[in-house]
Amino acid sequence: MTEHSGPTDNESADAKNPATDRLKVITQWRPWEPSEPAPHVLDSIDAHGAPPEDHGPAPVAPPAESAHIGLEHFTDPGRRRLRAVARAIFFNGIVDRTIRRRVQRKPGAEVLTGACVVVANHSSHLDAPLIMSSLPVNLRQNVATGVAADYFFTTWYKKLFTQLVFNAFPIDRKGTGENRGLSRKLLSAGIPVLVFPEGTRSKDGKMREFKVGAAALASSIGVPVLPVALIGAHEAMPRDTSWPRRGRPPVVVAIGEPLVAREHESTVGFNDRIQATVRELYREYRPLIEQ
Template identity: 30%
Template sequence: MPVLYTIGMWTAAPAIKLAWRPTVEGLEHVPASGGAIFAGNHLSVADEFFLGAVINRPIAFWAKEEYFTTPGIKGVFFKGLMDGLGAIPVHRAGGRAALSAFDDAIPHLQGGGLVCVYPEGTRSPDGRLYRGRTGAARLALAAGVPIVPVGMIGTEKVQPIGQIMPTIKRGEVTIKFGKPIEVDQWKDAASESTAAREITDTLMKTIQQLTGQQYVARYAPKRDSAKGDAGKGDSPKPAS
């Protein structure tokens, strides 16, 4: 377990639960052991912190590559932080470099680890649930692990887009876990792309049922990084 993650589980996690008192439903669906992918809606940069606070196992989040490659003292700080948290770098420009995130995640999952992916690929700009990209499904098929649907409610009130510091909103955050989606039934499909799309559509339908969000049958627009685009957990570009 990464050192900083261990420290966070003993310090930050209890502080988050004490300060915001989130409601948690469906914890029985969280695997006690073995690899799994957590895939949920993405409302706020606070999503990762609340998810990590209520799961007593370390979760690896995908983080944009810039956190690992920024020059200077700032770059050293962010790279150390990301490495310490066990984050997996994602090259967002696409191509073979973007697929390296999959290469890193697969052995982690097959070794019994957990990974969090946001199928929408970025934070929702308006609170609605957008069409999912197939990265989580492709990863689950490649690693042979289930996908645990996650529904976040209220995190956009804790840390709205563009706001740096979180706001204490006790009892307004709810985290719901759905029944794991076992992908074995799709592993022999004639087309991996078709299987990945079917799994993703099933996943997004489950997330929508957990959150009650309005569903939008198109991909979420990417926010400019200068305006606070969330990098952590974003799906690599090849997912379609």
């Protein structure tokens, strides 16, 4: 066999190919190797009155093809079976191999069935898969996730992936999209929905003020809100990163008791109570991250 004294033309081309560089990084990754020390997990997600974060220009209008999604996308038995397979592959095959998860559920969450609005603090791309796969079985099979139409529904492959794995429905963050009533239709059909009332991921892990939409939606239809606190997700995969930190960082998913709007309670008051509950769940279960 003849040995080569230098790179061939194909090898030189590969060396300059960005796709080849990315493949080398992936093939050299060793999840079992020790990682650099993980950052300290926030003791509290209370932003202490900090102003809303600047997330740049206002989102562009969602593409036309993101609209006109009907209930059949969420209720069809064939889609449900396909979704179950995709979720098993993605959640169990990828997510649980990159982080160490601990789930805590209050008793009321365990027996909750049917329509509800699941809300949580939001600071990582891990948030939705962690919540969806940590819900009680009677909720996780059908839960649909509200996602930003201007981010996840801009290309066919993003739309296909989010609909297949996350049972996603588009939310126009400008509030003018053609799917504005879809979340109401889903809840009326008995389908739980997951929304992030902050509207976008936090850059520093601190929870900003919830928009009142989720509280208003649950109150108007008469369904409970299921509060969730994510502890360590921001440190495991901060905003503007494409992969969790090496070394399987710990994450706690704390699911609280369902909340129902009280008689004569204002939407703002209900929203404040939901936010306070998420903060309290974070404080209560934060010590578990060290165990």
